Each structure stands twice: as C-alpha cells, then as structure tokens.
Amino acid sequence: MSESNKTDFTNPSTFILLGIPGLEAAHVWISIPFCVMYAIALLGNFTILFIVKTEPSLHVPMFYFLCMLAVIDLVMSISTLPKMLSIFWFNSREISFSACLTQMYFVHSLSGMESGVLVAMAFDRYMAICNPLGYSTTLTNSVVAKIGLAVVLRSGILTLPYPFLVRQWQYCRTNVIPHFYCHQIAVVKQACTDIRISTYYSLFDLVFMIGMDGCFIAMSYTQILRAIFHLPTKDAWLKTFGTCISHLCAISALYVTDLFSSLMLQFGHSVPRHFLVLISGVYHIVPPVLHPIIYGLRTEQIWGRLLQLFTHKET
Structure with a gap:
C-alpha cells in the first residue's frame, strides 16, 4: 500500500460495517429469516x-437460572x-468508534455469561x-444471586482486554469492517500494529472459558449418570434423565455454534468471507431462538402454564 493511499489515525471516529460482503444484492432477502x-x-x-414471574411454583433455582439465560x-x-437489520434495510452502515467498542464488549461478555449460566444449571441438576x-438448603436465593453475580463478574473481567487493546492500537489501513457488527477479529485486522497478542488472548479466552x-459440566453429568444408573428401574432412569434433556440441548445449541464459529474465524482463511460472516450471524441468533423453544416444549411447568394462559384467553 502506498503512502498516498494510507490513512493514519489512532482512533477512527467511525467504522463502516459492510454487512455480508459479496452478498450485498441479497441483503433484503437474507434479512427475512434473521428478522423472523x-x-x-x-x-x-x-x-x-x-x-x-407470574407463576409462584416456578420460583425455584432452576427457573431463576433459566431467567438469567433468557x-x-x-x-x-x-x-x-x-x-x-438496519444495514440490510436502510444501508445504515456507520457506527461510532465508542459504540463499536461497546458492542464488541457486550457480545463477548454475554457469550461468557451464557456459558457460565449453563454451568450453574448443570450444578442445579447435579x-x-x-x-x-440438600437441594433447598444449598441452592438458596442468596446462593443463586451470588452465582449469578460471579458469572457476570467473571465474564465481564475476562472481556475487558478486548476493547482496551482495540483502543490503544493505531489504524492505518481502513475503517471499513467486512461484517454486520463489530466483531473483535474483524476490527483488530484493521490495525497496523502487531495483533498477535489479541489472537493469543482470544484463543486463551476461548479455551479457558469453554474448557x-x-x-465442570462434564463432572456434573458424570455424577448425574452414576446416580441415575443406581436407580432401580429403567423407567426411573428415563424419567430422571429426562429432566436433563433441555439443559443438554441448550449446551449443544451454544457450544457447538460457538466453537465452530470461533475456529472458522480464526483458521478458516480459505473459506469465503460471506460464509464466515453468515456463520457468525447464525451463532448470535440460534441460541436465543432455540433456548425458549427447548425449555418451553420440554419443561412441563412452563408448557402447562403457557397452555393455561391461552385457554383462559379463549374462554
């Protein structure tokens, strides 16, 4: 890149989000499933x-953790x-530098919080x-609140280096981000300094958090399976294990998409960019869509209460 084409600035005032590069003509159509x-x-x-909130019988730790997840x-x-959606519909691509850092921080910290809540739900099942x-004496409301606070603090602290590093670097390439939000990897690639520290920290964060x-989840379910296999009948096995199915589905919805998305963005250099961006979008929307469906259909108390609400309205 020649000096005449180089823009040198410490912190750009704005970034330009491209949406899904290479598929700009199909943005409106792509927006339909994402909007739904x-x-x-x-x-x-x-x-x-x-x-x-409205059903007193659900005011127990399991559903408090479910509310945290929601x-x-x-x-x-x-x-x-x-x-x-504003990019897809209105071509509103600008985002301020501060808003970009804020979005980056929230996305990463929320991912860690979601993982932490799933660990807490595994402990609840254990x-x-x-x-x-000892369930009611161990998982009191105070303990549940402390677990929730610990989940928030852990993720919030581990995510702090991301915006801090981005703010310190100089940007001499471009302020155009080939993504629909301020993804950390997409942003740091615009810096003109050595970004290996960011890459290493991202891998550490991924391995440390998910690892x-x-x-913890594997340890919990090892003990759960041991307890289940000691039950006297096969029907008792299935009934007890059935209380864990929703949680296992929620774990799969988060970890499979998270791990696949992170590894593709880190190492998928030969993969088309629009595919990587789409994978990232799926990761951010699939768990929030699947979690209420999983728990709504699989949890008898929630499904029963939902049916009761609709039947009351009809009568």
Whole structure:
C-alpha cells in the first residue's frame, strides 16, 4: 500500500460495517429469516420471563437460572440484530468508534455469561438428582444471586482486554469492517500494529472459558449418570434423565455454534468471507431462538402454564 493511499489515525471516529460482503444484492432477502428469528427470540424469551414471574411454583433455582439465560439471550439479540437489520434495510452502515467498542464488549461478555449460566444449571441438576435432600438448603436465593453475580463478574473481567487493546492500537489501513457488527477479529485486522497478542488472548479466552465450563459440566453429568444408573428401574432412569434433556440441548445449541464459529474465524482463511460472516450471524441468533423453544416444549411447568394462559384467553 502506498503512502498516498494510507490513512493514519489512532482512533477512527467511525467504522463502516459492510454487512455480508459479496452478498450485498441479497441483503433484503437474507434479512427475512434473521428478522423472523429475531422476533421469535424476543417473544420466546420475554414469554419465559413472564411465565416464571407470574407463576409462584416456578420460583425455584432452576427457573431463576433459566431467567438469567433468557435475559442474556435478549441482550445478546438486541446488541447485534437491530444494527444488522438496519444495514440490510436502510444501508445504515456507520457506527461510532465508542459504540463499536461497546458492542464488541457486550457480545463477548454475554457469550461468557451464557456459558457460565449453563454451568450453574448443570450444578442445579447435579444437586437435584445426586443430593435432593440438600437441594433447598444449598441452592438458596442468596446462593443463586451470588452465582449469578460471579458469572457476570467473571465474564465481564475476562472481556475487558478486548476493547482496551482495540483502543490503544493505531489504524492505518481502513475503517471499513467486512461484517454486520463489530466483531473483535474483524476490527483488530484493521490495525497496523502487531495483533498477535489479541489472537493469543482470544484463543486463551476461548479455551479457558469453554474448557473450564466444559470440565465442570462434564463432572456434573458424570455424577448425574452414576446416580441415575443406581436407580432401580429403567423407567426411573428415563424419567430422571429426562429432566436433563433441555439443559443438554441448550449446551449443544451454544457450544457447538460457538466453537465452530470461533475456529472458522480464526483458521478458516480459505473459506469465503460471506460464509464466515453468515456463520457468525447464525451463532448470535440460534441460541436465543432455540433456548425458549427447548425449555418451553420440554419443561412441563412452563408448557402447562403457557397452555393455561391461552385457554383462559379463549374462554
């Protein structure tokens, strides 16, 4: 790049988000499924929160953790999807530098919080199955609140280096980001300094967060399976394990998409850019859409309460 074409600035005033590079002509059509999924995510998670709030029998740790997951999914959706849709519909591509850093921080920290809540839900299932007599005395409202605070602080602190590093670097290439939101990797690639520290920290964060949380979840389910296999009948096995199916589906929805998206963005250099951006979009919208569906259909208390609401309205 010649000096005449080089723009040298420490912090750009704005970034330009391209949306999905190479598929600009299809933005309106691409927006349709994303808009539908966004509406489902909002409706589903607000419904979960409403049902748990209005049904006293659901005021137990399991559903408190589910409410935490619903709030995280709502904020995650709101942090990325409206800007994506404004790009697709109105070509509104500008985003200020500060707003870009804020969006980056929220997206990364919320992903970590979601993982932490799934660990807490695994602990809830462990206590309910392996130590039912101590469940109510161990998982008190105070303990649940402390777990929630710990999840927020852990993720919030681990995510702090991302915007801090981005703010310190100089940008001499371009302020155009080939993405629909301020993805950390897409932003740091615009810097003209050595970004290896950011790459290494991203891998550390991914391995540490998913690795540690995955180990805790695996340990919980190892103990759960041992307890289940000690039950006297096969029907008891299936009934007890059935209480864990929703949680296992939620884990799959988050970790499979998260791991695949992160690895593709880090190492998928030969993969078309529009495919990488689409994968990132799917990662951010699929878990918020699937979680309320999974828990709504698989959890008898929520499904029963939902049916009760509709039948009351009809009568």
